[in-house]
Structure formats: C-alpha cells, structure tokens
Amino acid sequence: MEFNGLHTRTDILIVGAGAGGLLAALSAKRNGPRGTRVTLVDSWMIGRTGHSAFSNAWTIVALPDDDIDGIMREIVAGNDGIADQVLVRQTLIDSYDRLRDFEAIGMTFPRNEDGSYARRPTRGLDLARVMHPDGGGLEFCWHLRRALENEGVELIDRLFVTGLMRDDDGRVTGAVGINSRTGEFRVISAKATIVSTNAITFRSGFVRDITGTGTLLAYRAGATLRNAEFSYVRPGTPKFYFEGITFAIQEGAHWINAKGEQFMRSYDPDWGDQADVPTIARAMAQEKQKGNVPLYLDMSPIPEGMRDYFIRSKVKWMDYFFRKLGDEAKTDMFGKTPYYALNQMTKMGVRTGPDCRSDVPGLLVAGLAQAGAANHFAGFHIGLCVGNGWIAGRSAVEDLDSARAPAPDLRAVQALHDETLRPLKPNAQAESDRILRDLQQIMFAYDVGILKRGDRLEQALVKVTALAQQFEAVAAPHVHELVRLKETEAMLLAARLILGASLYRTESRLSHFREDYEKRNDADWLCWVDVTDADNAPVFSKTPIPLPYCGVDAVPKGGPRRLRGQSSGAGAETSDLGVPGV
Amino acid sequence: MIEHIELEKCTGCGVCDIVCPADVIHMEPAPDVKPVPGLRLTNLLPVIRFREHCVTCFNCEIFCPERIVDVHPSVKNRPRPW
Numbered sequence: 001m002e003f004n005g006l007h008t009r010t011d012i013l014i015v016g017a018g019a020g021g022l023l024a025a026l027s028a029k030r031n032g033p034r035g036t037r038v039t040l041v042d043s044w045m046i047g048r049t050g051h052s053a054f055s056n057a058w059t060i061v062a063l064p065d066d067d068i069d070g071i072m073r074e075i076v077a078g079n080d081g082i083a084d085q086v087l088v089r090q091t092l093i094d095s096y097d098r099l100r101d102f103e104a105i106g107m108t109f110p111r112n113e114d115g116s117y118a119r120r121p122t123r124g125l126d127l128a129r130v131m132h133p134d135g136g137g138l139e140f141c142w143h144l145r146r147a148l149e150n151e152g153v154e155l156i157d158r159l160f161v162t163g164l165m166r167d168d169d170g171r172v173t174g175a176v177g178i179n180s181r182t183g184e185f186r187v188i189s190a191k192a193t194i195v196s197t198n199a200i201t202f203r204s205g206f207v208r209d210i211t212g213t214g215t216l217l218a219y220r221a222g223a224t225l226r227n228a229e230f231s232y233v234r235p236g237t238p239k240f241y242f243e244g245i246t247f248a249i250q251e252g253a254h255w256i257n258a259k260g261e262q263f264m265r266s267y268d269p270d271w272g273d274q275a276d277v278p279t280i281a282r283a284m285a286q287e288k289q290k291g292n293v294p295l296y297l298d299m300s301p302i303p304e305g306m307r308d309y310f311i312r313s314k315v316k317w318m319d320y321f322f323r324k325l326g327d328e329a330k331t332d333m334f335g336k337t338p339y340y341a342l343n344q345m346t347k348m349g350v351r352t353g354p355d356c357r358s359d360v361p362g363l364l365v366a367g368l369a370q371a372g373a374a375n376h377f378a379g380f381h382i383g384l385c386v387g388n389g390w391i392a393g394r395s396a397v398e399d400l401d402s403a404r405a406p407a408p409d410l411r412a413v414q415a416l417h418d419e420t421l422r423p424l425k426p427n428a429q430a431e432s433d434r435i436l437r438d439l440q441q442i443m444f445a446y447d448v449g450i451l452k453r454g455d456r457l458e459q460a461l462v463k464v465t466a467l468a469q470q471f472e473a474v475a476a477p478h479v480h481e482l483v484r485l486k487e488t489e490a491m492l493l494a495a496r497l498i499l500g501a502s503l504y505r506t507e508s509r510l511s512h513f514r515e516d517y518e519k520r521n522d523a524d525w526l527c528w529v530d531v532t533d534a535d536n537a538p539v540f541s542k543t544p545i546p547l548p549y550c551g552v553d554a555v556p557k558g559g560p561r562r563l564r565g566q567s568s569g570a571g572a573e574t575s576d577l578g579v580p581g582v
Numbered sequence: 583m584i585e586h587i588e589l590e591k592c593t594g595c596g597v598c599d600i601v602c603p604a605d606v607i608h609m610e611p612a613p614d615v616k617p618v619p620g621l622r623l624t625n626l627l628p629v630i631r632f633r634e635h636c637v638t639c640f641n642c643e644i645f646c647p648e649r650i651v652d653v654h655p656s657v658k659n660r661p662r663p664w
Binding site: 181342440 | 600601602603604605608631632634635638639640641643644645653654655656657660661662663664
C-alpha cells in the first residue's frame with residue numbers, strides 16, 4: 001500500500017485530552033527542562049471533548065487541614081481494596097497544589113460567604129470533599145487548553161491514534177494515526193508516550209463519543225491490563241441522563257419496583273436507597289430476574305419547591321437538555337419513567353506503578369486509562385485523573401535523559417499504516433453500528449454484565465468471539481466509518497478480556513458479582529486480575545495488592561451511618577451535606 | 583440529537599463542525615453557489631452528515647455564535663439493557 005503522510009518529532013507525546021492528558025501535558029511542560037517538546041493529540045478538538053468536558057468536573061481536593069490518610073482509608077474501603085494506595089495517597093497530597101495551579105490559569109471555584117471554598121461530600125465517603133470549577137467541565141478543559149497553548153505545548157486536534165510504534169527492544173517510540181476527518185496518515189516519534197484515552201466504553205455512557213481505545217493499543221504493544229472484571233453500572237432511563245440521583249434520594253426519593261415495594265430495604269437493610277452504586281445496580285438486576293420490573297425512582301416525596309434544583313446543572317449541555325425539554329423533563333423526572341441498570345464504562349486500565357510507568361519501556365499511562373482504582377466515587381474520577389496525569393508527566397520528564405531520540409522504523413510504520421487503512425473500501429457498507437448493537441446486547445444483559453455466573457459468561461464469550469470473527473470481514477466506506485470501525489474493533493477485544501477476567505475472579509467484590517461465588521474472599525482474592533497478550537491470546541494472572549498504609553476494612557464501607565436520612569436543605573449549594581450527582 | 587441548522591442565517595464560520603466530538607457536522611461548499619472554473623470556493627456551509635451518530639452533547643448549539651443550531655434533547659439511540 002502506498003505510503004505517505006506527516007512526521008512529527010517530539011520529546012513527550014500524550015494521547016487523549018481529557019483531564020488526565022491535559023494535566024500530563026501541563027506537568028511535562030512545567031517539570032521538564034526549558035525546550036522540552038510536548039505534544040498533545042486528541043481525536044477531536046482539545047478542550048471541547050473528552051469525558052471531563054461534559055462533566056461537572058467535580059473533583060476531590062484535600063485542603064491543608066484535611067485528613068489525607070483518613071480520606072485514603074475510606075477510598076480503599078469503598079473500593080473493596082481495589083486501589084493503588086501509594087498512587088491514591090499521592091493524588092490526594094498533590095490535589096491542593098493542583099487547585100492552586102487551576103486558579104493561576106484563571107479557573108474560579110464557588111466559595112461560601114466567609115470566603116472558604118464551597119465543598120460537598122460525595123456518596124459513600126465521609127471525610128472527602130469535592131468541588132467544581134465555575135462552568136463545569138467545558139470551562140475546566142478550555143482553561144487547560146489555553147494554558148497549554150501559552151506554555152508552548154503543541155496541540156494536534158483530530159488525530160485518531162491507531163497504533164503505538166516500538167523499536168527492536170520493544171520500547172514504545174511514539175504513535176501513528178489518521179486525521180479523523182481527512183484520513184491523512186501521521187507519524188509522531190517520541191522519547192516517551194503517555195496514553196490517556198479513558199477506560200474503554202461500549203458507547204453507552206452519557207458521553208458516547210468516548211471509547212477508550214488507547215488501553216487496547218497499549219495491550220497490543222505489550223502492556224498488561226488490569227481491573228477488566230469491574231465496571232461502572234449506574235441507574236439509567238430511556239430518555240434522559242439524570243445527574244443527581246444520590247441527592248434526590250437524600251431528599252426523600254425511593255427506589256420502587258412494579259409492585260410499589262421499596263426494594264432496596266431487602267437488599268441492604270442498613271443503607272436501603274442510600275446504598276452505593278454497585279449495590280443498587282445489583283439489586284435492580286435481581287429485581288429484573290424476579291420479574292419485578294419496571295423499576296422507578298419515586299420522586300413524589302420531594303417538595304415542589306426543590307424540583308427546579310434538580311433540573312439545573314453546572315454541566316452546560318444538561319442545562320440545555322432540561323431547559324429544552326421543559327415540562328416533559330419534569331413529567332419524566334417526577335412522574336413515572338422506568339429505570340434500569342446500564343453499563344456506563346468499564347474499569348479496565350493499564351497496569352502501572354504509582355509512578356504511572358507501564359511495564360513497557362517508553363509507555364506511561366494517565367487518566368482512567370490507568371488502573372489506579374476501580375471506584376465509582378463522584379469527584380474521584382477526575383480527582384484521580386488530575387493526580388495521575390501530573391505524575392505521568394513528571395515521570396516522562398525523568399525518563400528523557402535515558403531515552404534516545406527515536407528514529408521511526410520504516411517497515412514498522414508501513415505495517416501500521418497498512419493495518420490502519422486496510423479496511424477503507426469506498427464501496428463497502430458501514431456495518432460497525434450493527435456489530436456494536438449486537439455487542440451491547442451481549443455485554444449489557446443483566447445476567448451477564450451485572451449478575452455474573454460461570455456458564456453464562458462462557459456463553460457470552462462464545463457469542464462475542466463469533467461476533468469478532470464476523471467483524472473481520474467488515475470494511476469502511478469513508479474515514480468517519482473507519483474511525484468507528486477501529487473503535488468497535490477495540491470494544492470487541494475489550495469484551496473478550498472483560499468476560500475472561502470475570503470468569504477468572506471466582507469471588508464477588510465491588511461491581512463484580514458472581515452468583516456462583518457470592519462472597520468476597522480476601523484470603524484468595526485480595527488481588528488484581530491482570531491480563532497480558534501472548535500470541536493473540538489473553539493470559540490472566542493474579543497480583544497481590546500491596547497494603548502499605550491500611551487494610552481493606554480500615555473504615556466501614558459506605559461512610560458513617562449518621563448521614564442516613566439527613567437532608568441537604570433545598571438547593572443548598574454550599575451545604576456540607578449536599579451530594580453531587582452519581 | 584441535532585435537528586436543524588438555519589443555513590440562511592449561517593455565516594459559515596465552522597465552529598459547529600470544529601467543536602463536534604462525533605464528526606456529525608461537515609463544512610461543505612454551498613450547493614447553490616456556482617464554482618468559478620479554476621478556483622476552489624472557500625465559503626462553506628455546515629451539513630449534518632452523520633446525524634445518527636450525534637451524541638446530544640449540545641456543543642454545536644452552545645458555541646454557535648449566531649444561535650442557529652437546534653439540538654433536540656431526546657436521546658434516541660440510547661442502549662437499553664432490558
């Protein structure tokens with residue numbers, strides 16, 4: 001296949017411009033010696049895309065007087081132990097410095113009348129407090145884009161990365177990709193490459209352009225993946241995305257089934273409706289299994305005066321969303337719309353040390369592409385991305401001295417070029433959407449994705465493998481479809497790893513619930529499940545989780561009981577008991 | 583999902599295309615402008631090329647300086663597990 005395109009040489013390449021990638025770029029530039037070349041690429045427009053841009057940008061910030069070790073202990077407990085304690089602790093320690101960095105580049109944060117930061121607790125954590133910048137995620141990402149421009153970071157929009165380059169020693173030496181509009185091929189040689197492309201999704205979350213393909217590119221380049229058996233499954237509705245369920249419950253809303261029963265009481269007598277997200281998702285699936293659907297969030301106990309609060313949002317797109325829906329939004333939200341448990345994103349990331357270096361030389365990982373924790377806490381998604389992004393950028397700078405300037409291996413580049421563009425056939429039918437729908441049907445089935453059992457997982461694996469074989473013949477008539485095809489290809493691989501890891505972990509923990517192994521088993525499974533590619537076959541293994549600072553149950557999971565049933569006060573932005581949406 | 587762009591009020595600035603995170607809107611030559619032989623027209627107008635892939639993020643509507651883009655809030659292609 002004829003070969004031509006662009007070639008860029010840089011010191012540090014960052015792939016993906018969500019919170020993790022933006023912070024990695026800022027860190028690399030600020031920690032690096034003068035003249036360090038930093039290049040940040042994204043499939044779409046940097047600052048206007050990524051999971052962070054469409055969020056409130058709630059983030060955990062530990063102020064100087066906060067109990068950092070206490071917060072770390074409750075995060076570890078809330079994760080059922082699935083956390084890198086060193087990384088989590090360092091993220092918390094660094095969070096105040098990052099807040100100061102954010103303010104220095106022009107972000108502002110809501111404050112109380114006395115001038116203190118307006119902070120709120122987050123579900124399941126007692127000590128942690130979260131805050132968001134004015135304007136939410138869009139302002140967060142835009143301020144960071146402007147800061148990177150001012151610092152001299154090279155920003156490349158619309159570069160969809162399709163492969164990582166390696167030299168003869170296996171070291172990652174940069175990436176190749178295509179312009180996501182024109183298809184123009186581009187090679188970027190780098191001494192260090194940071195992948196920050198989120199965890200893989202199946203286009204189901206509230207930001208359905210996020211597909212997290214970078215983790216699979218890392219896997220193919222020799223990196224080990226971790227936490228594939230965990231996922232973030234949350235209550236969803238057919239017509240709208242509601243950020244604020246936790247808050248609604250604190251104000252009196254209840255989960256009810258088709259019989260009108262408040263079913264959460266029987267699944268979690270202590271916490272009931274205020275149980276954590278994996279427990280609610282599991283209970284919803286069990287209600288489905290019993291034939292008690294549809295399920296509803298009964299919002300009728302919420303006072304009329306507070307209802308408007310629920311349809312206001314710091315997220316600009318949600319503000320438009322509810323405003324334009326008008327009465328329909330209120331009817332749906334406060335009437336009877338069915339809810340179900342929907343997989344929003346996986347928790348599979350790349351295994352790294354707390355320094356964010358992967359096992360592959362030259363490859364570092366940041367954001368949710370890094371397997372630092374498997375949590376579902378609002379505020380700690382972006383909090384962790386901010387933390388590990390900064391650490392990854394600093395580690396990459398430290399590696400520059402020992403890294404030689406890479407020269408692209410033309411044969412390897414040719415192979416990656418051909419692999420990238422081979423499916424492009426002008427007369428082909430666009431079929432990746434059909435394959436994706438079939439894949440979603442398999443992976444989102446409540447008795448596969450939430451209530452897992454060995455035989456059903458095996459059956460799902462057979463179906464996904466057959467789908468992947470069918471996919472091999474699929475081609476793309478244009479670049480738009482080629483990008484989607486590559487994303488679907490990554491999802492098919494991810495699905496096999498998720499099912500394999502789910503079979504491998506024969507216990508129940510966090511969001512991973514096995515009907516045939518119902519109990520958490522710390523004696524055998526206080527471990528990460530890792531998966532590595534060996535000649536196109538996944539090899540699963542256990543890695544014991546180090547506990548340098550605390551045990552798994554150092555604090556009770558789910559936070560203190562004193563929070564139960566307390567109200568946050570109507571629309572009280574500055575209340576210390578309001579909880580951001582999860 | 584994106585519904586409509588009022589092309590008669592569009593200045594062709596291209597912001598809606600640039601900020602779209604799903605490659606839905608493409609700037610293309612206006613169909614009613616006769617090309618001058620030998621010259622490539624730079625005046626482009628937005629076309630909703632891949633409506634079915636709109637993620638209802640509202641970016642195009644939020645950032646359109648003329649406020650002529652209309653996104654309907656209903657999420658029509660949201661997957662359902664049961």
